[in-house]
Amino acid sequence: MLEAKNIYNITVVGGGYVGFSLSCMLSVNHNVILLDVDRARVEEINRHASPIEDEHITNWLENHVDLSLSATIRPAEAYNDPDIVFVAVPTDFSESRNAFDTSVVEGVIKSVIQYCPQRQPIIVIKSTVPVGFTERMRSETGYRRLLFCPEFLREGKALYDCLHPNRIIAGTDMDDPALMQDASLVCDLMLEGCSGYECPSLIVNSSEAEAIKLFSNAYLALRVSFFNELDCFAELSGLNAGEIIRGMGLDPRIGQDYNNPSFGYGGNCLPKDTRQLLAQFSGIPQNIISAIVESNQTRMDHISAQILSRAKKISHDSSSSQSPVIGVYRLNMKAGSDNYRHSATLEVLKRISGKGFPIEIYEPFVDLDNFDMFPECEIQNDLDRFKSDCQIILANRFESCLEDVKEKVYTRDQFHTN
Ligand SMILES: NC(=O)c1ccc[n+]([C@@H]2O[C@H](COP(=O)([O-])OP(=O)(O)OC[C@H]3O[C@@H](n4cnc5c(N)ncnc54)[C@H](O)[C@@H]3O)[C@@H](O)[C@H]2O)c1
Numbered sequence: 347m348l349e350a351k352n353i354y355n356i357t358v359v360g361g362g363y364v365g366f367s368l369s370c371m372l373s374v375n376h377n378v379i380l381l382d383v384d385r386a387r388v389e390e391i392n393r394h395a396s397p398i399e400d401e402h403i404t405n406w407l408e409n410h411v412d413l414s415l416s417a418t419i420r421p422a423e424a425y426n427d428p429d430i431v432f433v434a435v436p437t438d439f440s441e442s443r444n445a446f447d448t449s450v451v452e453g454v455i456k457s458v459i460q461y462c463p464q465r466q467p468i469i470v471i472k473s474t475v476p477v478g479f480t481e482r483m484r485s486e487t488g489y490r491r492l493l494f495c496p497e498f499l500r501e502g503k504a505l506y507d508c509l510h511p512n513r514i515i516a517g518t519d520m521d522d523p524a525l526m527q528d529a530s531l532v533c534d535l536m537l538e539g540c541s542g543y544e545c546p547s548l549i550v551n552s553s554e555a556e557a558i559k560l561f562s563n564a565y566l567a568l569r570v571s572f573f574n575e576l577d578c579f580a581e582l583s584g585l586n587a588g589e590i591i592r593g594m595g596l597d598p599r600i601g602q603d604y605n606n607p608s609f610g611y612g613g614n615c616l617p618k619d620t621r622q623l624l625a626q627f628s629g630i631p632q633n634i635i636s637a638i639v640e641s642n643q644t645r646m647d648h649i650s651a652q653i654l655s656r657a658k659k660i661s662h663d664s665s666s667s668q669s670p671v672i673g674v675y676r677l678n679m680k681a682g683s684d685n686y687r688h689s690a691t692l693e694v695l696k697r698i699s700g701k702g703f704p705i706e707i708y709e710p711f712v713d714l715d716n717f718d719m720f721p722e723c724e725i726q727n728d729l730d731r732f733k734s735d736c737q738i739i740l741a742n743r744f745e746s747c748l749e750d751v752k753e754k755v756y757t758r759d760q761f762h763t764n
Contacts, residue, residue: 353377354535357428357467359454361387361417363398363614363685364472364497365434367504370406371539372432373415380417381424391417398685399711402506425461430532434472434497439618444625446476446618452483459489468528472497474559474619477626480517480552493518493529494552495536496559501613501678501685502764509540514547517555560626563619564638569604570611571641577607577758578648588760607758609742610645610690617642617688646690650697653740653756657703660737672698673736674707674723675748675755686711691742695720708732 354376358369361382369380369391382388387397394411396403407413418424425431433454440447451473458469471480471494480494494517499507514536516529526549533547550558573591580587587607595602611617620642624635653672660670674695677686686692686709699705705723712725726732733739733751741748741757743764748755 354429355379355427357381357424357431358434359424359431360434360436360473361391361397362434362436363400363501363504364499365432366391366397367400367403367499367508368432368434368472368497369415370403370410370413370505371508372535373413374410375538376535377414378416379424379426379428380415381419381421382417383419385419388417388419391415398504400502400504402503406505421457421461425458427465428458428462428467429465430468430470430535431458432470432472437473437475437618439621444621446474446622448473448475448479451475451479455483455487455489455492459487466491468493468532470495470532474563474615474622475556476622477556477560478553479556481519484519490519490522490525491528492552493525493532494555495532496555496562498559498562500764510543511536511540511545513545515555515558516547516549517552517558518549520549520551560619560623563616564623564635566604567611567616567620567642568634568638570608570616571638571645573605574607574610574645574758575641577760578645581652581758587758591760606761606763608690609649609694609740609758610642612688612690612693614685614687642690646693646697649690649758650694653694653698653738654701654703656738656756661703669703670737671704671706671735673732673739673754674705674709675732675739675741675745676743677707677709677712678742689742691740692719694740695723699723706732706735 356372356376356378358365358378359381361380365380369378372378380391390397394407396407433451435450435454437446437448437451451471455469458467468491480492484490484492496515514533516533518525518529520526529549537547576590577587580590591605594600595605620638624639627635657670657672674691677689677691699720699722706726707723708726708729710727717725729747737754739751739755741755744755744757744759744762
């Protein structure tokens with residue numbers, strides 16, 4: 347176990363969902379400096395404000411005014427004297443390479459090696475990487491103190507999940523006693539951070555830790571796809587999907603969690619992680635992994651077809667010469683999150699725009715200056731106007747503010763949960 351008197355100098359690279367939550371947690375007991383390329387984000391953090399929308403983080407910051415946390419855009423400052431460096435930068439999916447683009451993570455690892463030749467801090471990769479990446483980096487750079495610790499947080503609950511993890515996994519080289527020691531130190535650090543909250547921790551080889559992360563997300567995507575296909579069957583057969591799912595879930599092996607139909611799986615992780623895993627199956631027999639990816643496309647095609655067919659029906663039944671306005675209530679995947687990157691709603695929007703119906707989007711978190719994805723769509727930040735302008739309102743998640751217009755709403759949300 348970590349000794350109470352040990353205070354580490356910790357550098358966290360990347361101040362997004364993963365890096366900022368981790369920094370909040372670690373800076374209660376240790377000195378944390380956060381390095382990010384985004385100047386506005388750095389200034390926000392130095393003002394003790396959250397750079398991401400997360401209710402738990404906002405409350406946490408109000409109750410923890412004395413965190414030992416600062417942020418910088420200068421690598422020389424961030425890498426001055428770290429004992430441990432956490433890497434939480436993006437690993438977006440590259441269409442051209444059909445794999446994660448790991449160049450930002452690689453760049454960070456090389457910078458740490460260059461800035462800290464004597465200190466040799468432990469580098470902990472939190473970014474999601476391909477299976478085999480950490481081992482490859484150890485052999486390419488010759489730098490041994492590299493671990494992979496997957497992050498399992500959910501959007502909108504980033505800090506909460508950091509403080510209440512369901513497991514801590516450290517991926518290392520299990521044949522190297524010094525690296526095993528690093529791995530247990532990092533596990534202790536994470537356990538100390540979630541003070542008193544009990545969860546299992548597991549040390550495995552780094553490639554296995556990377557596989558745990560990708561297969562976990564593929565399994566979650568499979569579960570979402572399964573309930574979405576069930577919902578599609580129910581919708582087209584005139585059955586109540588909610589009742590079917592509730593009845594199924596009474597079997598404890600199936601359970602009542604993570605079973606709410608949606609427009610598809612989306613967000614920052616499931617789409618790219620399933621595609622990365624599928625790419626790594628190249629030459630290995632499989633049916634399910636490719637079916638997960640295909641099923642999600644089929645789901646979004648189906649949802650889009652349903653919306654367009656409703657719009658056509660309204661248009662046909664109406665005496666007005668004007669086409670009905672399709673409204674999109676929120677672009678995010680989950681209520682309470684400001685993140686709409688790669689959301690299923692965006693994918694549906696791509697499919698229904700340009701089909702002859704005006705589209706209005708209600709999204710309070712949209713950065714109007716930088717939102718150029720759908721120039722033909724109107725962005726409306728006044729909810730009442732949005733509700734009166736639109737004849738159909740799509741909502742991946744139904745929220746109580748839509749109650750007064752529920753006859754206009756198209757959603758497949760059965761349980762009003764995320
Ligand atoms: N968001 C999640 O729910 C989640 C969960 C588990 C794992 N992950 C993985 O964690 C990683 C980070 O995800 P995220 O959601 O926190 O991303 P994010 O986009 O919210 O944050 C990334 C941050 O890194 C910064 N950054 C980019 N390049 C940088 C550089 N060269 N140096 C310093 N900072 C840089 C960005 O400005 C941004 O603030 C990804 O690999 C993701 O797949 C994310």
